[in-house]
Amino acid sequence: MSESAPLEWSIPAAVFAGIAVASVVCLPFLLRRLLLVNSGSQLTDGLRDRAPWPFRVSRNLTLELIRYVDRHLGARRRASLMRRLQVAGLHYAVTPAEIVVMGSLTSTATAIVLVMALWAHELLRPGVLLPTLLLVPIAYVYVELWLCDAGARRKRLIDRDFPFFLDVVVLSMKAGLAFPGAMEQATSQLPDGPMRQEMQRLLRDVRTGTGRGEALQQLAQRVRMASISNFVAVVAQADESGGSLTRVLYEQARQRRRERFQRAEKLANQAPVKLLFPLVAFLFPVTFIIIGFPLYEQLAGSGFFAR
Secondary structure, eight states: OTTHHHHHTHHHHHHHHHHHHHHHHHHHHHHHHHHOOOHHHHHHHHTSOOOOHHHHHHHHHSHHHHHHHHHHOOHHHHHHHHHHHHHHTOTTTOOHHHHHHHHHHHHHHHHHHHHHHHHHTTOOSHHHHHHHTTHHHHHHHHHHHHHHHHHHHHHHHHHHHHHHHHHHHHHHHHTTOOHHHHHHHHHHHSOSSHHHHHHHHHHHHHHTTOOHHHHHHHHHHHHOOHHHHHHHHHHHHHHHHTOOHHHHHHHHHHHHHHHHHHHHHHHHHHHHHHHHHHIIIIIHHHHHHHHHHHHHHHHHHTTGGGO
16 A cells, blocks of 8 residues: 555646646746737727736737627627626726636636546546536626625625715705706715716716716616606606706605615614524534533433443
């Protein structure tokens, strides 16, 4: 057995050694590829927001593949990914083709790591390989799940800051400012976050010549939240009817605060139900063990179980 052990690990060890040597050899070329960006990608990146670092790395390494996927991506698939990118606030940083390429890279890397791990442990058999490779589609979908989670997190941040924004707009209009000036004043008072970014983009669109109604519609399409859509509809209706925008926005702010309080109350009522499983699964067994073990020791010492 002692003589066969080195032979048993010789093939996996040689594979890992080869991968390590290849990584060291290719590292300077990869670093050069990451640092030197060609003229086409430089022009594109100059007009974009800063993307998350995995997309920046993959963009420089797989630029030709991204361009190929971008040319052959279907219209429905492109529109669906673009809507998710807009909700996540990444439509000026990441393209739909980069999402598809990132999913392919993630699934390919997952498949390689799983096969090498099974090979190293001599488990490269169909009965083990096929169930393990089911993780590869999950790795492909993970990128889109991350995108949906980023959109949900962004919506929560906007929902948190939107009532404060409306309050400042109403106070500014009551102080004598017009609606555009009140929007600028309220935007300057917002904390850094998605709400401030969207309002700054709205004001920038209006300054560059876009109509206020059209800019508000674009805001609603980007964010895709009921509260923002109601705000846009109320402003549009007030502009058409000539009604008092201050009172309408005041009612909107009251409604948003009420909805926020109701959501907090709902989460507070759900907390005991969510705590039930951890209590039953983790706390109660430990409590029973702490109480029951001394009793068991006393009964066992008195010979109760020997009867």
